[in-house]
Amino acid sequence: MSDGPEHLTLARHGYLVGREVGRLAYGCWRLPETPQEALAGKIDAALEVGANIIDTAAVYGAGEAERMLGALLAERSSLRDEIVLVTKGGITPPVPYDSTKRHLIASCEASLTRLNCEAVDVFLIHRPDFLTGAAEVAEAVAEIVASGKARSVGVSNYTLEQTRALQSFLDIPLVVTQPEFSALHTDPLDDGTLDYAQGASILPLAWSPLAGGSLATGRVPDRADLRATGLVAVLERIAKDNGSTRECVALAWLLAHPAGVVPIIGTQSPERIRAAAGAFEIKMSRRDWYEILEASRGAPMP
Numbered sequence: 001m002s003d004g005p006e007h008l009t010l011a012r013h014g015y016l017v018g019r020e021v022g023r024l025a026y027g028c029w030r031l032p033e034t035p036q037e038a039l040a041g042k043i044d045a046a047l048e049v050g051a052n053i054i055d056t057a058a059v060y061g062a063g064e065a066e067r068m069l070g071a072l073l074a075e076r077s078s079l080r081d082e083i084v085l086v087t088k089g090g091i092t093p094p095v096p097y098d099s100t101k102r103h104l105i106a107s108c109e110a111s112l113t114r115l116n117c118e119a120v121d122v123f124l125i126h127r128p129d130f131l132t133g134a135a136e137v138a139e140a141v142a143e144i145v146a147s148g149k150a151r152s153v154g155v156s157n158y159t160l161e162q163t164r165a166l167q168s169f170l171d172i173p174l175v176v177t178q179p180e181f182s183a184l185h186t187d188p189l190d191d192g193t194l195d196y197a198q199g200a201s202i203l204p205l206a207w208s209p210l211a212g213g214s215l216a217t218g219r220v221p222d223r224a225d226l227r228a229t230g231l232v233a234v235l236e237r238i239a240k241d242n243g244s245t246r247e248c249v250a251l252a253w254l255l256a257h258p259a260g261v262v263p264i265i266g267t268q269s270p271e272r273i274r275a276a277a278g279a280f281e282i283k284m285s286r287r288d289w290y291e292i293l294e295a296s297r298g299a300p301m302p
């Protein structure tokens with residue numbers, strides 16, 4: 001029996017589409033909350049902390065997030081090569097989902113126009129569309145890659161079986177899976193997502209890694225969710241031990257998982273983006289990690 005390392009390893013780099021990427025990503029969902037002029041400062045802060053994966057989607061701000069990013073890319077031609085650009089298609093409010101071949105190809109083309117670039121690095125199916133078969137989705141993404149509009153493809157909010165079904169129709173590998181994953185939303189630990197990702201060398205990008213801010217503020221929108229109270233207290237205790245913050249501990253908890261999870265941070269504050277790098281400094285023991293999970297579940301491990 002091994003005692004294991006005293007503290008869990010938090011690697012700063014991973015790999016995606018053959019490129020070295022930072023273990024933090026920056027997400028564009030909330031970009032339209034602040035004006036265009038503020039965007040460069042956020043992207044610079046992200047790059048400073050190694051967050052070179054930039055995650056966006058056609059549906060964010062009804063295209064506005066991509067337009068904002070596209071305006072910055074047009075202004076700074078060197079930026080495109082500094083980032084690994086991820087976008088998504090397939091959410092069509094109020095339908096709400098459409099992953100037909102016709103729609104996904106048109107969506108990717110419209111994203112490229114807004115983003116002012118010729119190709120994205122990864123195109124993701126944003127959410128599973130129950131009315132489009134895996135074979136058709138596979139045809140769509142294969143064509144998107146074959147036509148040079150995306151260098152690679154992946155999925156978001158897909159179950160393990162949905163991912164497997166899609167992969168079974170593809171000759172190219174899915175390279176990203178993007179589940180909701182945080183110390184408050186721990187399903188990917190148990191539903192096979194992170195195990196499959198390891199076996200298939202898929203990079204897991206964790207969305208809402210601070211549970212949309214709840215783990216930072218300690219406030220949970222769903223007040224019936226009492227688990228958060230104990231969880232926030234445990235995060236607080238570990239933060240104190242480290243002279244750090246709950247946010248950094250919550251990010252470190254994701255970074256410590258062996259699947260190489262990349263949390264997508266979503267703050268609009270350049271200072272908070274920079275502060276997220278403090279996650280790599282957290283000394284987290286095996287017991288600390290499980291204590292967070294137990295607090296989240298409201299029960300000791302079996």
Ligand SMILES: NC(=O)c1ccc[n+]([C@@H]2O[C@H](COP(=O)([O-])OP(=O)(O)OC[C@H]3O[C@@H](n4cnc5c(N)ncnc54)[C@H](OP(=O)(O)O)[C@@H]3O)[C@@H](O)[C@H]2O)c1
Pocket residue numbers: 026027028029030055056126156157178206207208209210211212213214216217247264265266267268269272
């Ligand atoms: N695939 C999907 O279906 C899906 C769904 C949702 C999100 N995403 C991706 O994941 C990214 C991140 O999601 P998210 O924005 O929900 O991530 P998050 O990091 O969990 O939450 C960000 C929110 O927390 C707040 N926050 C962060 N630090 C704080 C602090 N110290 N004190 C108070 N508030 C704090 C931010 O407010 P401030 O801006 O004021 O700091 C912001 O409103 C998105 O941009 C998107 O790229 C994907």
